[in-house]
Amino acid sequence: MADILANPGIQRKPSIEHSNPLARTLLNKLDYDQLTNCMRCGFCLPACPTFKETGLEPESPRGRIALMKAVADGVMDPDQAFQDQMNHCLGCRACEPACPADVKYGQLIEQARDAIEDHVDHGVAVSGIRKLFFKGVFPHRGRLKWLGRSLAAYQKSGLRKVVRGTGMMKLFPEHLREMEQILPDATGKGVVERLGTVYPAKGEAIARVALFRGCIMDVMFADTNVNTVKLLSEAGFEVVIPSSQVCCGALHAHSGEMEAARELARTNLEVFKEGGIEYIVSNAGGCGALLIEYDHLLHEDSKYKELAVWFASRVIDVSKLLVERGRIPLFLDSESSVAAKPVTITYQDSCHLRNVMKSADAPRRLMKQVANVNFLEMKEADRCCGSAGIYNVTHPEMAGQILEHKMEHANKTEARYLLTSNPGCLLQMKLGVEKHGVGSEMEVKHIVDFLYERIVERSES
Numbered sequence: 001m002a003d004i005l006a007n008p009g010i011q012r013k014p015s016i017e018h019s020n021p022l023a024r025t026l027l028n029k030l031d032y033d034q035l036t037n038c039m040r041c042g043f044c045l046p047a048c049p050t051f052k053e054t055g056l057e058p059e060s061p062r063g064r065i066a067l068m069k070a071v072a073d074g075v076m077d078p079d080q081a082f083q084d085q086m087n088h089c090l091g092c093r094a095c096e097p098a099c100p101a102d103v104k105y106g107q108l109i110e111q112a113r114d115a116i117e118d119h120v121d122h123g124v125a126v127s128g129i130r131k132l133f134f135k136g137v138f139p140h141r142g143r144l145k146w147l148g149r150s151l152a153a154y155q156k157s158g159l160r161k162v163v164r165g166t167g168m169m170k171l172f173p174e175h176l177r178e179m180e181q182i183l184p185d186a187t188g189k190g191v192v193e194r195l196g197t198v199y200p201a202k203g204e205a206i207a208r209v210a211l212f213r214g215c216i217m218d219v220m221f222a223d224t225n226v227n228t229v230k231l232l233s234e235a236g237f238e239v240v241i242p243s244s245q246v247c248c249g250a251l252h253a254h255s256g257e258m259e260a261a262r263e264l265a266r267t268n269l270e271v272f273k274e275g276g277i278e279y280i281v282s283n284a285g286g287c288g289a290l291l292i293e294y295d296h297l298l299h300e301d302s303k304y305k306e307l308a309v310w311f312a313s314r315v316i317d318v319s320k321l322l323v324e325r326g327r328i329p330l331f332l333d334s335e336s337s338v339a340a341k342p343v344t345i346t347y348q349d350s351c352h353l354r355n356v357m358k359s360a361d362a363p364r365r366l367m368k369q370v371a372n373v374n375f376l377e378m379k380e381a382d383r384c385c386g387s388a389g390i391y392n393v394t395h396p397e398m399a400g401q402i403l404e405h406k407m408e409h410a411n412k413t414e415a416r417y418l419l420t421s422n423p424g425c426l427l428q429m430k431l432g433v434e435k436h437g438v439g440s441e442m443e444v445k446h447i448v449d450f451l452y453e454r455i456v457e458r459s460e461s
Contacts, residue, residue, distance in 0.1 A: 028115075
């Protein structure tokens with residue numbers, strides 16, 4: 001493997017016939033032009049969380065690209081070690097802004113995982129779980145509502161206390177027990193059930209926008225969806241929430257289920273093309289990053305590729321829309337006088353919001369406008385927290401190492417609130433505060449919830 005990593009190999013797509021079935025699939029699915037675009041300069045190395053943790057070349061974007069190309073060129077077979085390396089990547093895509101050659105690493109790693117998924121045998125249990133959630137739950141709103149109601153009943157009926165008291169949770173791995181401890185309250189009543197499908201703007205409408213409500217977002221973070229709509233309304237936007245929208249497909253794409261992700265994308269394109277909307281608003285960096293790349297996801301689909309370009313061009317994060325087009329409520333202005341004790345806040349970037357949606361500045365600009373708030377930049381806030389979709393579940397050891405180092409920087413801020421713009425990051429940082437926090441003063445919140453609470457506090461004062 002060391003020789004392969006040291007030698008980039010030939011620069012044209014090989015026409016050899018691979019004897020290994022997975023190698024053949026990889027050759028067909030990988031964008032060979034992107035493989036050869038890598039100049040092996042090493043600018044990606046300092047940006048990569050797994051390389052920073054291990055110092056190993058195969059754990060870097062450059063190393064993984066070299067391995068992909070070696071398989072495509074017939075230099076090596078895609079053995080288990082190769083597959084493990086592809087799946088050990090967090091997919092944070094911090095390497096892309098650092099790359100002078102603009103290599104689309106995120107697309108390459110998803111293509112590699114897609115190919116691997118065509119051949120891997122997960123076993124009965126894992127295959128059953130993947131099928132249940134990727135095909136049986138996430139694409140179906142009714143089943144998601146049932147899941148939300150079931151979780152809510154578990155949390156509120158006293159059953160959760162019984163389960164914990166009897167020690168039944170000890171049957172699960174430690175990292176799953178920890179995640180169960182910090183899960184927010186679930187619900188079967190999402191944003192549409194609570195606000196309807198159209199919510200008017202306060203005052204003259206600036207634009208008509210649509211909210212992408214997500215799947216898990218609308219079950220585990222429904223309050224954030226509701227607060228997003230109300231915040232947009234306060235800022236002058238009429239908000240529509242198409243009730244038949246489905247999961248964005250991000251978890252599918254990151255897990256190698258690319259065709260399932262495309263099917264979900266096609267459904268969403270049909271749903272959102274109606275209604276005269278100017279923007280499609282996301283409040284979850286992980287969802288937004290795939291939505292904004294629907295044009296790439298469906299670029300080979302002759303029926304949907306033009307609609308996908310239209311859709312992707314309208315996707316925007318809620319913070320960016322508020323900053324660039326919204327009427328920011330005056331009581332968020334830092335120059336306003338609010339009879340409240342000043343608080344220190346800090347911020348953990350959503351990797352996909354920063355690296356894919358290019359919206360790192362907007363959340364900070366909003367936070368700095370909040371009255372009586374001291375925004376303190378956290379060291380290495382731009383580095384992944386280890387959540388990465390379901391990475392903290394599938395690779396808990398690496399995710400845990402990254403989180404421990406992240407909390408070292410978070411604790412030094414001594415912030416009262418740690419804000420973020422993605423539900424996965426929020427849960428991961430909440431876990432970090434529980435495990436590695438100093439004291440119990442720091443509270444983790446979605447930036448939308450923090451901003452809307454300030455509006456409510458001001459209006460009631």
